[in-house]
Amino acid sequence: MQATIVSDNVKHYPVLLKEIISVITPQHGGTFIDCTFGQGGYTQEILKFKKTKVIGIDRDSDSEIIGKKIQNKFSERFLFKNIKFSKLSNLKLKNENIRGIVFDLGYSFTQIKNPEKGLSFYSSGDLNMKMGINDFSANDVINKLEQKHLEKILKFFGDENDARLISRNIIKERLAKKIKTQDLVKIIEKSKKRKNYKIHCATKTFQALRIFVNKEISELIFGLIHAAKILKKDGVLAVVTFHSLEDKIVKYFFKNLSEHKSISRYEPKIEQKEINFVMPLKKPITPSKKELSENFPSRSAKLRYLIKKKDIYEIETDILDKFSDLLDIENLGSKL
Numbered sequence: 350m351q352a353t354i355v356s357d358n359v360k361h362y363p364v365l366l367k368e369i370i371s372v373i374t375p376q377h378g379g380t381f382i383d384c385t386f387g388q389g390g391y392t393q394e395i396l397k398f399k400k401t402k403v404i405g406i407d408r409d410s411d412s413e414i415i416g417k418k419i420q421n422k423f424s425e426r427f428l429f430k431n432i433k434f435s436k437l438s439n440l441k442l443k444n445e446n447i448r449g450i451v452f453d454l455g456y457s458f459t460q461i462k463n464p465e466k467g468l469s470f471y472s473s474g475d476l477n478m479k480m481g482i483n484d485f486s487a488n489d490v491i492n493k494l495e496q497k498h499l500e501k502i503l504k505f506f507g508d509e510n511d512a513r514l515i516s517r518n519i520i521k522e523r524l525a526k527k528i529k530t531q532d533l534v535k536i537i538e539k540s541k542k543r544k545n546y547k548i549h550c551a552t553k554t555f556q557a558l559r560i561f562v563n564k565e566i567s568e569l570i571f572g573l574i575h576a577a578k579i580l581k582k583d584g585v586l587a588v589v590t591f592h593s594l595e596d597k598i599v600k601y602f603f604k605n606l607s608e609h610k611s612i613s614r615y616e617p618k619i620e621q622k623e624i625n626f627v628m629p630l631k632k633p634i635t636p637s638k639k640e641l642s643e644n645f646p647s648r649s650a651k652l653r654y655l656i657k658k659k660d661i662y663e664i665e666t667d668i669l670d671k672f673s674d675l676l677d678i679e680n681l682g683s684k685l
């Protein structure tokens with residue numbers, strides 16, 4: 350589910366890099382916020398344009414090592430912050446001319462390959478899945494939450510058809526012993542009614558757990574809201590998603606800010622809000638044939654972007670109501 354993936358020859362491959370640069374146009378200068386700094390792939394490309402400044406954000410403190418290196422080289426033009434992007438508004442940005450904000454959602458290959466993070470179903474040992482700055486781990490979720498709550502997480506965050514059976518079997522198994530990563534994989538294998546040979550049987554459950562542990566729904570929603578507020582006029586908000594739930598949220602938010610609500614002619618007229626954003630493309634940009642041939646896992650990446658047309662801070666959106674069901678499920682984490 351990571352949007353930036355490295356090919357097997359371990360070359361770092363920032364997904365849709367050329368396309369990101371062409372929509373945020375750093376050649377004109379200004380300040381850019383890279384909300385998912387990772388290995389610094391996007392940041393380093395933006396810094397190639399002399400009149401730019403970049404603020405790189407990542408919740409994973411491992412990114413700070415690369416962040417520091419870039420900071421040494423570009424001390425006047427780059428700053429790294431180890432924070433979550435939902436806290437974007439805490440940055441002191443009053444005098445910054447924010448021309449572009451980019452999100453490349455998900456995990457980097459480096460994180461997936463790090464056995465301590467336990468993000469992959471090939472990991473051994475305790476469940477974890479914490480990306481950085483977390484309140485609880487996947488170990489807490491699997492070994493402590495009630496069955497009905499586990500079922501909801503797997504169903505709504507992983508679109509897992511066998512959520513009930515898997516969650517029941519988790520509860521049964523944990524009466525006897527603590528469930529570790531490979532125990533969970535075995536429980537899933539045993540519970541799946543139908544075999545799907547296209548994806549690993551644990552893919553959906555692991556995706557659901559990663560979303561829940563890292564509160565990815567509220568992170569994305571609050572990240573988008575703050576980004577839309579702090580952008581300056583003609584600034585661009587660009588987001589690369591990697592799974593349908595993320596894309597659904599981004600698409601809704603972008604339409605919500607750039608279009609009037611459609612009302613049937615039989616309904617009473619309502620006063621429509623002012624539209625201050627433009628979404629130039631209805632369809633997402635996807636990787637080119639060349640990129641797919643060099644980095645096949647990028648196949649699910651989708652880039653959408655939005656342009657701000659007025660220097661206003663307050664925005665009108667009902668995104669929190671629209672996704673309140675998902676936010677309620679995420680809040681089940683407060684029980685841990």
Ligand SMILES: C[S@@+](CC[C@H](N)C(=O)[O-])C[C@H]1O[C@@H](n2cnc3c(N)ncnc32)[C@H](O)[C@@H]1O
Nearest residue numbers: 353363385387388389390391407408433434453
């Ligand atoms: C797919 S990688 C980005 C890679 C980057 N574009 C590059 O070229 O190197 C995603 C990164 O976003 C970070 N991340 C994910 N969610 C975050 C959040 N809510 N706040 C801050 N960083 C986050 C992850 O830790 C990871 O390093």
